[in-house]
Each structure stands twice: as C-alpha cells, then as structure tokens.
Amino acid sequence: MESIKDKYNEIKRQIPDYVTIVAVTKQRTIEEIKEAFDAGVKIVGENYIQEAMDKYRHIDGLQWHFIGHLQRNKVKDAIKMFDCIQSVDSVRLAIELDKQCAKLSKVMPILIEINIGGEESKYGVKPEEALGIIRQIAELPNVHIEGLMTMEPYFDDPEQARPYFRQMKRLFDEIKSQNIPNVEMKILSMGISNSYEVAIEEGSNMVRIGTKIFGPREY
Numbered sequence: 001m002e003s004i005k006d007k008y009n010e011i012k013r014q015i016p017d018y019v020t021i022v023a024v025t026k027q028r029t030i031e032e033i034k035e036a037f038d039a040g041v042k043i044v045g046e047n048y049i050q051e052a053m054d055k056y057r058h059i060d061g062l063q064w065h066f067i068g069h070l071q072r073n074k075v076k077d078a079i080k081m082f083d084c085i086q087s088v089d090s091v092r093l094a095i096e097l098d099k100q101c102a103k104l105s106k107v108m109p110i111l112i113e114i115n116i117g118g119e120e121s122k123y124g125v126k127p128e129e130a131l132g133i134i135r136q137i138a139e140l141p142n143v144h145i146e147g148l149m150t151m152e153p154y155f156d157d158p159e160q161a162r163p164y165f166r167q168m169k170r171l172f173d174e175i176k177s178q179n180i181p182n183v184e185m186k187i188l189s190m191g192i193s194n195s196y197e198v199a200i201e202e203g204s205n206m207v208r209i210g211t212k213i214f215g216p217r218e219y
C-alpha cells in the first residue's frame with residue numbers, strides 16, 4: 001500500500017508550484033497528521049472545532065485552516081487555533097470574528113465561502129451577493145479578506161464541475177478588479193481529491209485534499 005508520503009509527493013509532482021495544498025485532516029489521527037507533516041505538508045484543514053482542538057496541541061509546526069461551518073459561539077476557540085478561516089459565510093460571523101480578534105489584538109486572514117452551485121445542503125454566500133457582503137466585511141479592521149473558497153457540487157466526473165470553477169474564477173476576478181481597501185483577493189481555494197486538476201486548470205491556486213492523501217474516510 002502507498003504511504004501518505006508517497007501519495008502526497010505524487011500530488012505535489014503533478015501540480016504547479018504556485019498551487020498550495022491544504023491537507024484535509026477531518027477524522028484523521030494525530031499519527032496520520034504527523035506523517036503528513038513529515039512528508040512536507042505545511043497546511044492542514046479541519047472542519048470541526050472540538051476535533052481540531054484535540055489534535056492541535058499534539059502537533060507543532062503546521063498551519064491550521066478552518067474549512068467547516070463556523071458557529072458564532074465557537075469563534076473564541078477558533079481564533080486561538082486557526083491561522084485562516086476559509087469558510088466565512090455571513091457578515092454576522094465576520095463581525096463576531098472581528099470582535100473576538102480585536103480582544104486578542106489579532107488580525108485574522110479569512111476567505112469568503114461561496115455556494116457556487118446554489119445547493120441547499122451547502123453553506124456559503126450566493127455569488128450575486130458576494131460583492132456586497134465583501135464590501136461590508138472589508139470595513140472590519142480585525143479580519144482581512146484574502147480570497148474566496150468554494151465547495152463545488154459533487155460529480156463522479158469532475159469535468160462536470162468545470163463550469164462552476166470557471167464561474168468562481170470570474171467572480172474572483174470581478175471582485176479583484178474593484179480594488180476594495182482591506183481586500184486582497186490572492187487566494188482562490190477550490191478543488192478536492194477528485195476535482196483538483198480541473199479546478200487548477202480553471203484558476204484555483206489552493207486545493208483542499210483529504211482522501212487522495214490519507215485514503216477513504218469512514219462515516
């Protein structure tokens with residue numbers, strides 16, 4: 001069986017250098033995460049605050065990105081641990097992040113999560129509302145918008161996800177062209193294990209990969 005290291009290196013070889021890999025570590029053990037770190041993984045993505053807290057204190061040297069749905073009552077815990085919140089999906093959440101970060105004199109890098117497929121089962125801002133919401137969040141001094149994130153609709157054949165990735169890139173470029181103060185638009189986080197190649201072709205520069213590094217998850 002291929003090791004975590006082999007699998008990570010294989011992905012790393014396939015993709016251009018400018019693309020950042022976030023290793024998605026939900027349901028993975030501390031041992032598996034350490035193995036990934038030894039293989040060269042620098043950023044991990046976690047979906048749940050409690051699960052992340054249990055692991056975080058056992059592992060040094062990694063950057064932690066939050067990629068799950070963040071509830072406002074978990075913000076205090078989240079900002080102690082995470083280096084980036086990729087899943088900001090409302091002005092209300094951003095206001096709470098700003099308020100709690102101010103108390104710690106911290107500025108939190110954030111991405112705005114877009115529900116590009118308009119799916120009811122998914123979180124994220126509607127594409128047509130993104131610009132207005134970003135303008136409001138940009139006013140908050142203790143959060144810093146660095147780009148967009150999306151979880152595209154799932155297809156067995158990733159070619160079918162291509163139009164969604166393309167739409168994300170268009171939105172990303174449109175927001176970037178507005179040159180909004182306190183908005184950087186440098187990260188476009190999209191593409192998972194079965195779709196990252198198509199996502200990169202369409203402009204992704206950050207991919208979030210779980211299964212393809214660690215093997216299948218148990219549900």
Ligand SMILES: *Cc1c(COP(=O)(O)O)cnc(C)c1O
Pocket residue numbers: 024026047067068151192193194208209210211212
């Ligand atoms: C689980 C998850 C991923 C990784 O999915 P894989 O198919 O295991 O690569 C990426 N992004 C988010 C938001 C996730 O929840």
